[in-house]
Amino acid sequence: MRVYRSVIPFVGGGIGAIALFFVGVGGMLPSSHAGASGVIICGIVLAFSLVLASAVTTNRLIMTDEGIISWHTFRKKTIPWSSIKSLGVGRPRGMLPWPGLVINSTSGRIRVDSIVGSRSFVEKVAAELRSFQRAQSNTNSPVSQDTRED
Numbered sequence: 001m002r003v004y005r006s007v008i009p010f011v012g013g014g015i016g017a018i019a020l021f022f023v024g025v026g027g028m029l030p031s032s033h034a035g036a037s038g039v040i041i042c043g044i045v046l047a048f049s050l051v052l053a054s055a056v057t058t059n060r061l062i063m064t065d066e067g068i069i070s071w072h073t074f075r076k077k078t079i080p081w082s083s084i085k086s087l088g089v090g091r092p093r094g095m096l097p098w099p100g101l102v103i104n105s106t107s108g109r110i111r112v113d114s115i116v117g118s119r120s121f122v123e124k125v126a127a128e129l130r131s132f133q134r135a136q137s138n139t140n141s142p143v144s145q146d147t148r149e150d
């Protein structure tokens with residue numbers, strides 16, 4: 001089992017979560033004189049910072065013997081090796097400006113938003129997944145008889 005994480009969204013989301021956390025905590029301090037509505041708004045900001053932090057920390061791609069497991073924003077998608085035709089680099093969904101991992105499977109094209117970053121990073125992940133897939137297909141093929149004599 002191998003786990004892949006993208007650094008750029010992890011760092012950006014982490015910085016955003018920390019900033020929102022400090023804004024939320026700062027507004028709840030007695031010295032801020034925020035009043036009841038200010039404390040409620042800061043509580044909402046604080047809760048949002050915790051949700052953002054947990055979403056960022058769960059984004060990952062897991063390579064297992066059975067297939068690929070992609071976690072993105074609390075959603076889990078399992079893609080078995082037998083359904084994967086090819087792996088490549090393409091545009092991710094949403095407004096992310098970086099290249100992302102694209103899986104062409106028997107059910108169609110799947111964009112993996114948990115792996116985005118520089119083109120070289122995504123190509124490296126795709127190459128490692130391809131080599132693991134080849135190794136899996138070699139171990140699952142019928143074993144030939146050994147013709148050596150002892």
